[in-house]
Amino acid sequence: MLEVRGLNKSFSGFRAVSDVDLTVETGQIAAVIGPNGAGKSTLFNLITGHLRPDTGSVRLDGRDITGAAPHRIVRMGVGRSFQRTNIFAKLTVFENLQAAFLVHRGRGRDFWSRAAALYRDDTERLLASIGLVDQRDTVAGTLSYGNQKQLELGLALASDPALLLLDEPTAGMSATETHDTIRLIERIAGERSLTLLFTEHDMDVVFQIAQKIAVLHQGRVIADGAPEEVRADPEVRRVYLGEH
Amino acid sequence: MTSETTTTTTTGVAEATPAAPASQMIGGGSSVIGRIPWTLIVFLVACSVPWIGGRYNTFLAEQIAIDALFAVSLNLLLGTTGLVSFGHVAYFGVGAYVCGILMKTYNVPFILAFPAAGLGAALFALVSGYFCVRLIKLYFAMLTLAFSQIIWAIAYKWNDVTGGDQGLPEIPFPSFDWLNHVPWLGDLKTSDQFYLLTVLLIAISLAIIHRIVRSPFGRVLTTIRDNPERAAFIGVNVKLYQLAAFVVAGTFAGFAGALYGLFSRGVFADYVFWSKSAEVMIMTILGGMDYFWGPPIGAFALVWLNQEITDYTQYWPFFLGAILLVLLFGFPGGILGGVDMLWQRLRRARRA
Amino acid sequence: MAPSFLFSQFMGGLTTAMFLFLIASGLSLVFGIMRVINFAHGSFYMLGAYLAWQGVQWFHPTGPGFWAASLFAACGVGVLGAVVERLFFRSLYGREELYQLLFTYALVLILGDAAKFLWGTDQLSVSTPPVLAGSVQIFGSTQPLYNLFIMAIGPLIAFLGWLVLNRSGVGRMVRAAQMDREMLDALGANVGTIYTGMFVFSSFLAGLSGALVTPIQSIVPGMDVLIIVQAFIVVVIGGMGSFWGTFWGSVIYGEVLSFGILIFPGFSLFSVFALMAVILIVRPWGLFGRPL
Numbered sequence: 001m002l003e004v005r006g007l008n009k010s011f012s013g014f015r016a017v018s019d020v021d022l023t024v025e026t027g028q029i030a031a032v033i034g035p036n037g038a039g040k041s042t043l044f045n046l047i048t049g050h051l052r053p054d055t056g057s058v059r060l061d062g063r064d065i066t067g068a069a070p071h072r073i074v075r076m077g078v079g080r081s082f083q084r085t086n087i088f089a090k091l092t093v094f095e096n097l098q099a100a101f102l103v104h105r106g107r108g109r110d111f112w113s114r115a116a117a118l119y120r121d122d123t124e125r126l127l128a129s130i131g132l133v134d135q136r137d138t139v140a141g142t143l144s145y146g147n148q149k150q151l152e153l154g155l156a157l158a159s160d161p162a163l164l165l166l167d168e169p170t171a172g173m174s175a176t177e178t179h180d181t182i183r184l185i186e187r188i189a190g191e192r193s194l195t196l197l198f199t200e201h202d203m204d205v206v207f208q209i210a211q212k213i214a215v216l217h218q219g220r221v222i223a224d225g226a227p228e229e230v231r232a233d234p235e236v237r238r239v240y241l242g243e244h
Numbered sequence: 245m246t247s248e249t250t251t252t253t254t255t256g257v258a259e260a261t262p263a264a265p266a267s268q269m270i271g272g273g274s275s276v277i278g279r280i281p282w283t284l285i286v287f288l289v290a291c292s293v294p295w296i297g298g299r300y301n302t303f304l305a306e307q308i309a310i311d312a313l314f315a316v317s318l319n320l321l322l323g324t325t326g327l328v329s330f331g332h333v334a335y336f337g338v339g340a341y342v343c344g345i346l347m348k349t350y351n352v353p354f355i356l357a358f359p360a361a362g363l364g365a366a367l368f369a370l371v372s373g374y375f376c377v378r379l380i381k382l383y384f385a386m387l388t389l390a391f392s393q394i395i396w397a398i399a400y401k402w403n404d405v406t407g408g409d410q411g412l413p414e415i416p417f418p419s420f421d422w423l424n425h426v427p428w429l430g431d432l433k434t435s436d437q438f439y440l441l442t443v444l445l446i447a448i449s450l451a452i453i454h455r456i457v458r459s460p461f462g463r464v465l466t467t468i469r470d471n472p473e474r475a476a477f478i479g480v481n482v483k484l485y486q487l488a489a490f491v492v493a494g495t496f497a498g499f500a501g502a503l504y505g506l507f508s509r510g511v512f513a514d515y516v517f518w519s520k521s522a523e524v525m526i527m528t529i530l531g532g533m534d535y536f537w538g539p540p541i542g543a544f545a546l547v548w549l550n551q552e553i554t555d556y557t558q559y560w561p562f563f564l565g566a567i568l569l570v571l572l573f574g575f576p577g578g579i580l581g582g583v584d585m586l587w588q589r590l591r592r593a594r595r596a
Numbered sequence: 597m598a599p600s601f602l603f604s605q606f607m608g609g610l611t612t613a614m615f616l617f618l619i620a621s622g623l624s625l626v627f628g629i630m631r632v633i634n635f636a637h638g639s640f641y642m643l644g645a646y647l648a649w650q651g652v653q654w655f656h657p658t659g660p661g662f663w664a665a666s667l668f669a670a671c672g673v674g675v676l677g678a679v680v681e682r683l684f685f686r687s688l689y690g691r692e693e694l695y696q697l698l699f700t701y702a703l704v705l706i707l708g709d710a711a712k713f714l715w716g717t718d719q720l721s722v723s724t725p726p727v728l729a730g731s732v733q734i735f736g737s738t739q740p741l742y743n744l745f746i747m748a749i750g751p752l753i754a755f756l757g758w759l760v761l762n763r764s765g766v767g768r769m770v771r772a773a774q775m776d777r778e779m780l781d782a783l784g785a786n787v788g789t790i791y792t793g794m795f796v797f798s799s800f801l802a803g804l805s806g807a808l809v810t811p812i813q814s815i816v817p818g819m820d821v822l823i824i825v826q827a828f829i830v831v832v833i834g835g836m837g838s839f840w841g842t843f844w845g846s847v848i849y850g851e852v853l854s855f856g857i858l859i860f861p862g863f864s865l866f867s868v869f870a871l872m873a874v875i876l877i878v879r880p881w882g883l884f885g886r887p888l
Contacts, residue, residue, distance in 0.1 A: 048477065074479040086477075088470035090534075099467045100478040107460040108480065115463040159479055328694045375877045381693055382633055383880045386832055390873040393825060397866040519821055522635075522701045529698065559713065565705030572699050573687070 001026040001163055001195045002047070007056035009042055016042040018219035020056070024163070024212070029189060029196040031206045034216035035239075040199040041083060043216065044167050048080050049073045060163070079161030083168040083199075085148045089141030093132055093151055096140050098123045100158030122158075129188065130154040146177045150184070157188065164189070166198040170205060178202060182209060207231070290443045294436040306439050308540075308547045310504045313446045315527040315539030316453055317496035322525070323533035324457055325489040326469030327377075330385040330521050331392030332497055334372070335365040337516035338395060339498025340505035344412045345405065347506075354418030358445070358502050365498020366491050368395075373490035377483045392518055400513040411512030415505055442503050449496055454536055456492065465489050526568055532578030541579055604737035605854050611743045613850025614750030618805035619823060620830040620842050621757060622798030628837020629794050630689070632696050636703035638824030639711075640677065640799050644669045644806025645815045646711055649720045651807075662725040662811075670804035677799025681792050689791075704820060712817050722810035742811055749808070753801070754843045761839060829872045835885020844884060 004022040008015070017039045024030045032040050045051040047058050049070040057066045065073055088096050101119040102108055127133050130150045135143060140151060149169065156164060169185060170178040182205055189196050200206045206213060206227075213230045215223040223233040230236055293305045314336055321327040342364035346352040352360070372391040379387055399406045406412065420437040424430045429437065456462055464485055467475040472482050505511040514520075531542025546564075553563050575582045623637045651665025680703065688696050723729075728741040813819075826849070834845025849868060856864030881887045 050473075069481070070476040071479050071481045074477055080477055082474075086471060086474045088467050088474065090470050091466060095463070095466075099463050102460045102463055103467075103479045108464045108485070110460040111456050112459055114458055115460045116458070118460060155474065155478055322694070328692075328697065330697065375873070379876065379880050382627075382631070382836075383876060385633070385693070385697065386828065387873060387876040387880075389825075389828070390832070390869055390876060393869040394866060394873060397863075397869050401862045401865060403862075517821075518825060519704075522698075525698065526701075529694075559709045561705040562709035562713075565702040565709070568698060568702035568705070569684075572695055572702065573684070576695065 001028070001061060002197065003059040003062075004043075004047065005057050005059070007043070007046055007058070008054045009046055009051060010054060015219050017046060017053075020216070020219070020221050022214055022221065022224070024195060024197050026162075026195055027193060028211050029209055030198075030212040030214070031210035032197065032199045032214050032216060033201075033203070033206055034199075038216040039219040040216055041167060042219075044080065044165055044199065048078060048165060074159055074161075077160070077162040078165065079156035079159055079163070080165040081149070081152045081156050081167060081169060083171055085145070085152055087140045087143075087148055087151050087155065089139075091140055092137050093135050093140055093143070094123060094127065094137060096151060097126050097154050097158055100155050101126075104159040126154055126158060129191075130157070131184065146173060146181070149173070149181065153185070153188070157192070161194065163195045163197065166196070168199055168201065170200065170202055178205065185209075287443070287447050290447075291440060294432060294439055302436060302439050304547060304551060306442055306507050308544050309443055309446045310500050310507060311524070311527060311543035311547060312540035313449050313503075314497055314500040315524050315531070315543050316450060316536070317493045317500065318524050319528050319533055319536075319539045320453060320457070320465075320489055320493040320496075322528055323535075323538070324462060324469060325465040325486060326472075327486060327489070328381070328385045329376075329388040329490075329493075330525075331388030331390070331518065332493070332524060333516055333518070333520040334388075334392035334395040335369050335494035335497035336501035336504070336520075336524075337392075337399060337511075338368050339365040339501030340511045340515060341399065341406055341412070341501075342498070343502035344415045344505040344511040347418075348412055348415045354506075358499070361502035362495045362498045365501070366495040369491045369494025370487070373487050373494070377486040377490060389518055389521070392516065392521060396513060396516040396518070399516050406511075406513070409513060411510055411514075412505075413510040415510055417506060438506065442507065445499070445503065449499055450540075453492075453496060457536060461485075461488070523564075526564065526571075529576075530567070530571060530578050532580030532582075532584075534577060535580040535584075538578055538580045545579060598736075600736035603735045604739075605858065606851065607734075607737065607739055607743070607747075609850040609852075609854030610747055610847070611850070612853060613846040613848075614747050615805060615809060616826055616830050616849060617750045617843055617846035618753060618808070619802060620827040620834075620846060621753065621839065622801035623827050624831045624834070624837055624839065624842040625757075625794055625801075626798045627831065630791060631693075632685075633693075633700070633828075634798075635697065635700040635824055636680075636707065637700075637798070637802050637827060638820040638822075639704050639707035640673050640802035641806040641809075641823055642711060642815075642820040643676065643707060644673050644803030645810050645819065646715050646720070646806075647672045647803065648807035648810050649715070649722055649815055652722050660725070662722065665722075666804065666807035669807035670800050673803025673806070674796050674800035677796045677802075678792060680799075681795040685795065686788070686791075704824075708817065708820055711820075715815075717817050720815040722815075724811040728811075740812075746808065750846075751843075754839065757839050826868075829868055832872050832882060833875050835882025838882060838885040841882050841884030845882070848883075 002022070002024040004020060007017055007020040009017040020039075020043060022032075022043075032043065034040055042051065046053045049065070049068050049072070052067040057064055059065065060073075060076055060078065063076070065076060088099065091099065098115070098119055101122050102115060105119065107113070107118060124133075127136055130153055132147060132150055132154065135147055140148065143151065153166075153169070156166075166185070170181050173181060185196070185198075186209055188194070198210075210227055212225065213223075213227055214221050215230060215233075215236050217239050222239065223230050223236045225233075290305060290309065294302050297305065314332075317335075318329065318332045321329050321332070339361040343354075343357045343361035346357040346360055347354065372388075376384055376387045376391070400409055402408065403410075417434050417438050418441070420434055423437060429440070432440075457465075464475070464480055467478065467480060468482055468485055476482050501515075504515070527542040527546050528539045529542070530545055531540065532538030549563070549567070550560055554560050557563075571578065577585065619637070619641050622640075623634060626632055626634050626637070647669035648662075648665045651668040652661050655661035655664045655668075684699065685696075688699055724740075724742050728745050731738050731740045732744070733739075830845040830849045831842055832845070833848055834841030834843065848871075852871060853864050853868055856867045860867070875882060
């Protein structure tokens with residue numbers, strides 16, 4: 001599904017991502033972990049076209065998407081959420097999701113129909129699926145933090161992605177919220193048979209749902225494999241899990 | 245996408261001040277006030293001004309109507325797309341000059357000159373906008389300012405075409421001979437007939453813009469306003485949509501300019517100076533840029549205030565500046581924002 | 597064309613340039629540090645001119661009074677800058693740039709009328725201080741001494757500014773503030789004081805340049821909005837926030853205007869705005885600036 005080869009990115013001399021190789025198979029749930037500043041977010045931004053890599057390639061189902069504009073990459077079936085919550089703050093929850101449907105179905109060039117009347121059923125269904133029915137008409141900027149994260153997930157899902165990238169989906173959440181969010185993600189990934197790539201700081205969450213884990217350290221992949229292999233890897237234990 | 249966008253577009257949701265969503269706007273759909281056909285009433289009142297208001301009020305009403313269209317066109321950028329253009333007067337000016345030059349120098353009838361004004365403004369908006377939308381924030385504002393000053397420099401110096409600092413005086417009114425035998429309308433002065441034509445054209449323009457704002461295209465623009473980065477990640481080609489909004493806004497500014505040139509019987513370089521862009525922006529903010537009808541209300545308030553205050557003192561700019569200060573520090577939502585807040589509070593009080 | 601003619605054209609451009617540099621350097625400084633475009637900078641300049649005129653009336657109609665008056669004007673405008681920053685601007689730093697732009701525009705309107713109210717609408721003028729009243733011949737062209745003085749002042753201020761920004765503790769903090777406001781907070785520096793200080797310094801420069809322009813230009817209402825656009829052009833060409841950029845931007849502007857008149861008379865105005873647009877399109881951060 002996703003194939004990253006020899007990816008490099010430097011910011012004024014500092015190598016944020018260094019010779020990264022990463023493969024995610026269709027239907028897999030994969031995690032990228034690593035300490036703060038290991039380059040996880042940069043890697044995500046390189047994959048989704050937000051940043052252009054210095055060298056290396058990103059392939060999606062065999063197609064080269066290296067450095068393509070974000071809106072193109074979304075249309076090819078990649079959805080993503082952000083570490084800092086990223087929604088349309090002045091629109092209602094309903095309008096947020098409806099807008100995502102409008103764009104995905106190619107109606108954005110329509111100057112004449114009434115936007116409010118379009119894709120109502122799809123929007124309602126998605127609202128129900130992400131559990132925001134009660135917040136339907138709330139202005140998104142006033143939602144609670146957890147609800148905003150749910151909405152963000154909804155925005156990513158509206159474009160019907162095959163591959164979903166989630167950047168720290170549980171950052172800043174309480175234990176209960178984390179639990180609920182993980183259940184939600186698992187359920188949706190199952191229902192839609194999504195391929196999932198996520199970063200996460202909570203190791204319990206990672207080892208609970210990931211089928212494959214890549215460990216980044218100072219911009220390099222130092223381990224990549226099944227959870228048990230990664231857990232047993234001596235280098236990972238040394239630099240990341242804090243053992244000597 | 246350019247690298248500038250990536251480094252600076254961050255949206256702190258916590259800082260965002262949410263405005264009322266369309267569904268909750270003043271009056272709401274279900275209340276008594278909401279059911280009154282306000283737009284129709286305003287249109288009919290506007291049409292009756294020549295008969296009931298006399299010459300001076302007709303003059304004021306025409307000024308308000310044209311300013312309203314100009315400000316609404318700006319708000320398509322400001323309030324809907326989140327683009328701070330500091331040079332919107334350029335497109336107003338291009339429209340005014342195209343229409344004025346065609347009608348005065350080449351005797352082209354209004355029915356051709358008016359669309360040509362919109363087309364001219366649209367073309368210039370397409371060319372200048374293509375460059376402007378690649379920049380963000382302050383750089384965008386500066387480049388729009390630069391383009392508007394280019395238009396000003398041309399207007400001011402290209403004597404052969406624009407009349408230079410003398411401008412283009414005495415642009416003829418469109419011919420209304422065909423109205424002579426129509427009862428009521430045929431007896432009016434030409435300037436009143438032109439006023440009615442202006443009101444009609446502006447009503448149609450506003451209806452079209454209203455429709456566009458409510459369309460899927462308009463909804464996409466609001467996503468760009470709220471969060472360009474996120475908009476790209478639901479699949480929006482941000483720059484392209486910004487450019488489209490820029491061209492639509494420029495076109496209607498051009499129409500407003502064409503009408504203004506005829507209304508004031510001349511086109512002068514002063515119309516295009518950069519401070520005019522600031523004035524129309526003040527109108528927009530004064531009325532409330534989160535609302536479709538905000539800019540027209542701002543236009544009404546400003547023209548009326550100007551008229552009242554200049555009766556007493558020559559220091560109108562001082563008062564305008566003071567109004568702006570009150571607005572910025574006290575009511576950033578403008579008149580409609582204030583009314584809306586009051587309305588919500590009343591409703592809550594009644595429910596409690 | 598005679599070389600002496602070209603030379604005097606060149607010197608004319610340079611005089612314009614150094615004046616603009618005095619004005620634009622303050623504008624650029626405020627932009628570089630606070631990311632604010634200050635439309636009122638032109639109004640500060642105008643107030644400097646009016647205050648200088650007032651000072652000359654008070655201190656001594658001719659002679660040494662001019663220097664005292666200029667200092668008085670610059671300090672007066674600096675104080676005004678402090679008041680504006682502390683009372684109003686402070687609460688706008690976190691808000692959208694639209695509100696910041698409009699606030700500075702509100703100042704333009706208010707200060708413009710205040711000047712009309714205080715000093716009327718007639719042209720006012722200040723005579724050249726006697727020391728600099730003469731002129732000299734250079735390469736066969738006549739150069740007023742006062743213009744030469746301005747040409748010397750410009751680079752001097754540039755050099756002093758560069759010295760302060762690059763060789764002192766304040767300068768380090770200012771540069772840190774340019775890079776990252778949060779970082780400066782983390783360093784424990786008092787950002788508020790630095791911002792006020794920079795704004796005051798910028799206003800001081802605007803007031804000073806307004807005062808120094810009075811011997812060669814008459815003081816009229818409207819000089820504020822005319823100058824601010826020129827200062828914008830200079831800052832954009834050189835790079836917003838870059839001190840030397842502003843210096844060279846001024847030189848380019850002055851010379852393009854000066855020689856533009858020879859090459860296509862009537863369109864030199866057009867050419868400077870076009871230059872501004874082209875720079876923004878090709879290199880938005882200016883010839884000497886850094887990308888944000």
